[in-house]
Amino acid sequence: MNKWIRKSVVVLVSLLTFGLITPTQLINNVNAEKPNERKTFESISSGQTSYFEESLFDKEAILKELLKQAEQQSYQKFGTRIKPVIENEFREIILPNIEKALEETAAQFPTEDLVNLAITESPGKGQSEKIFNIKNSDTNSDVLRFHVRRDNPPQAGYWFNFHYHTYHDGFQSHHELGSIYWDKNTPPKWMS
Template identity: 60%
Template sequence: MPKWLQKSFVVLITILTFGLISPSHILLNDVSAEKAEKRDALESESSKLLLENQIDKTDIVKQLVTEAEQQSYIKFGSRIKPVIEDEFRDIILPEIEKVIEVVASNYPEEDLSRLTITEIPSGGNSEKIFNIYDHVKKQDIIRFHVRKDHPPQEGYWFNFHYHTFEDQFQGHHHLGSIYWDKNTPPQWMS
């Protein structure tokens, strides 16, 4: 019932009964019942939306691993990727997935959807492959790198590792190494 009509009834009944009976409590009960129905409908809609928007932890991990693989291949470029792609997929990618699973299990579940992967790896001789960061806090959580190592008399190796925010990215956590060749590898993203 529209408010203007409710107020008109209250005024009309008050005038007709010389103010002895005030029907406002009857009309107010109708209004509060309508409000309760609307509130219940809104609450059920919001709970449906919340359930629909909840993302399973395994889905988030799968998405992050897929993006990590894509960013790694971009980093390798067309000259390095064909040579190390199989070893990367067999040796390094499972290790990256384990690290992402640990990050996801240690991160508050309600904040997991805020985790994303940086979109542009570094080229040239830079080590950065990708970072996982909280896009709301604008804070890196973990940084994945690859370094070109050249031990004497051994040729070139790609050393995959990561750094975490827990030690201000100072610690060097080894993921694995892939042998390149005796010849100098090309620049990243070439």
């Protein structure tokens, strides 16, 4: 076998199996006699590589997990006093728009890089707008920032304005997700 092919196979196997199969095992398997069809079928059906590819490189599974974490962070931000009042509207109006924003962002990344996207762990308290940020774990830089702002237009009561910012414009532009009406009375602080 050519030297560069052997090195490529070793690197590929190491990446796909997270080092669970060592290069010496691979070389021994290549040099060994050919397995019969039954052994080949069993090793493919119970192999770790297929699980790895399905779980880590499945774009839908990654987005679903990010959306689940986003929902949890949002409810944590709302706290016990705000959540019961706006929870249904949040699920119906805002959450589908967060999902669309995540899908648009995921389309800009290669599938392998989606594994590096992570949600920050703590929303902002008090008057802070921050719900959660999505960052690239490799570069430790934010990709998206999801916020909720309290608006109080004259004679219209209080509204929660959900929006996000992207790294494309330096987090300057607001990308609207929707608004939810609170009440004429001042809402409590976040996470209360």
